[in-house]
Amino acid sequence: MTAPLSDPDDLVRLAADIAREAGALARRRRAEGVQIAATKSAVADIVTAADREVEALIRSRLAAERPADGFLGEESGAEPGSSGITWVVDPIDGTVNYAYGVPAYAVSIAAIEGVPDPATWQAIAGAVFGPPTGELFTAVRGGGAFVHVGDRDDDRTEPLRVNEHPGAAGALLATGFGYDPATHAGDLARLARVMPLARDIRRIGSAALDLAYVAAGRLDGYFERGLNPWDHAAGALIVEEAGGRVGGVPGGRPGKDLIIAAGPDLFAALQNAIDAR
């Protein structure tokens, strides 16, 4: 048997520590006032000065602790490493909420093995931290998923479990809409196909939180088209470790084309509904 590249428990501890530190910085900057620094893929796709500063903090902390690892971040791009592990980072997932002052945004940090492409990678540790609530969601492959509330040295930790059976009223589902207006008609048609399964729909505005909430049973399921790898790297592992399924188009892995996350039965129903044309 080959030795693991690193102890996943060490990786998740590091991800969690850095996510908390980065989240505290994001929260401080939010309190001081937010500046939009630039637009990216579309006019609605913004980056704030805080996104950049928070990613720089995460990147420098990871480089200091694990210099041989690779990095893939939303704001500062990719750098290959030599250890076989790459950190996939969204410094502020939910940037539009952050800019508007809606308290639903998260720091997302995952350690993956393999090439940093969700079509083939294996996520091994992940942390999603929500600064406005102080909740930290973590998972290690094969080690379960947890939510931690409170300070690092004095937190209450509870295991996460997806909802297996949403109930007769239907499923509480979340989704999102990409920044490119050209994709909105397709997004709305997909939503219409899924609606018969739903008791109601949420659009939280942070894919990392959508996934963490599926893992926690606060949502029954989630689907979206157009996500980038850093939006779902940590959250998808947290759902799987909470007993859920995460996938993409039928037979495929989660990716830009589609991500679906739910308990096993609802996952299959969502995949069928989305695929039906």
Ligand code: IPD
């Ligand atoms: C966005 C959020 C949003 C999702 C978008 C993502 P960002 O990430 O996760 O919920 O609908 O597709 O791009 O831009 O805030 O990091």
